[in-house]
Structure formats: C-alpha cells, structure tokens
Amino acid sequence: MYEDDTILIKGKYKFTALCRVPPEYLLNLYAKKNKANPELYEYIEKNLSLIKSRAIGALEIPELHIVCKKIVYSSEKVAKAELKRISEMNNDHKIPVRSYRCEVCGGFHLTSKPLY
Ligand SMILES: [Zn+2]
Known part of the structure; x- marks a missing residue:
C-alpha cells in the first residue's frame, strides 16, 4: 500500500516520494480516473482531502527524513571529491561520473x- 513516503518507481514523478509529488498532478490523475497505477489511484482516493488541502496550500508538504540506501554526501563539494577519488582508482567496476x-x-x- 502506498504511503506519503512511498517512492514512485515509474511515471512522470519517478523517484519522488508521494508527498512531494505536486498535489495538482495527483488530483488530475484522480479527476481523469487514471488507474494506470492502481496503487497510486488508491492512495489518492484514500488521501483525497489531504491532497486537496495541500493543493490549496492549507497544509504544508512535509519534510522528509528518509535515509537513502545510497551513500549520502553532505555537500556537492564532498561528493565531487569522492567522485575524483573513485575515478582515480583503476578498477573494472562501473565508476560514477557525476554527483546530483x-x-x-x-x-x-x-x-x-x-x-x-
Ligand atoms: Zn537520497
């Protein structure tokens, strides 16, 4: 079952947690009865009043405190330094090419x- 912190794995908002997906987008899917993703539709249906409140700005979109499975770098500078370090090591693994x-x-x- 989808929750606020469920990360979408397909569609326009791939890799985005549900509470961060623009509420207008969700309401639009609901209005069109778009059930391409039935679980998403169910989430919208269940949280309709919540999503509507977010759409009109009555409710703030929550900050997320999800810890990613990937290694997290605190700043772009740190990430780039690590990128450089890895690219200088000669190995056969796939090497990262950029930070984001x-x-x-x-x-x-x-x-x-x-x-x-
Ligand atoms: Zn992350």
Whole structure:
C-alpha cells in the first residue's frame, strides 16, 4: 500500500516520494480516473482531502527524513571529491561520473549514469 513516503518507481514523478509529488498532478490523475497505477489511484482516493488541502496550500508538504540506501554526501563539494577519488582508482567496476542532489533525502549521491 502506498504511503506519503512511498517512492514512485515509474511515471512522470519517478523517484519522488508521494508527498512531494505536486498535489495538482495527483488530483488530475484522480479527476481523469487514471488507474494506470492502481496503487497510486488508491492512495489518492484514500488521501483525497489531504491532497486537496495541500493543493490549496492549507497544509504544508512535509519534510522528509528518509535515509537513502545510497551513500549520502553532505555537500556537492564532498561528493565531487569522492567522485575524483573513485575515478582515480583503476578498477573494472562501473565508476560514477557525476554527483546530483537527491530530491528524497536532500543530500548528494554519485551515479554512473550520464546526464544525457
Ligand atoms: Zn537520497
């Protein structure tokens, strides 16, 4: 069952926790009876009044304190330093190519996926 802190794994807001997905988007899905993701639809249905309150700004979107499974770096500088360190080690593993700010935990992670 989907909760506020469930991370979407597909769709437009992939990798975003449900409470961070714009409420308008969720309400729009609901209005269109879009059940492409039945669990998401169920979440919207169950939390409809909550989502509506968020949509009109009556309720603040909560800060999340999820700890990501990936290594979290406190700043971009630290992440880049680690990136440099790893790229200088000669190994056969996939090496990270960039750092990025994580929308889930607010920290920085490294990824081997290029931006484009
Ligand atoms: Zn994260």
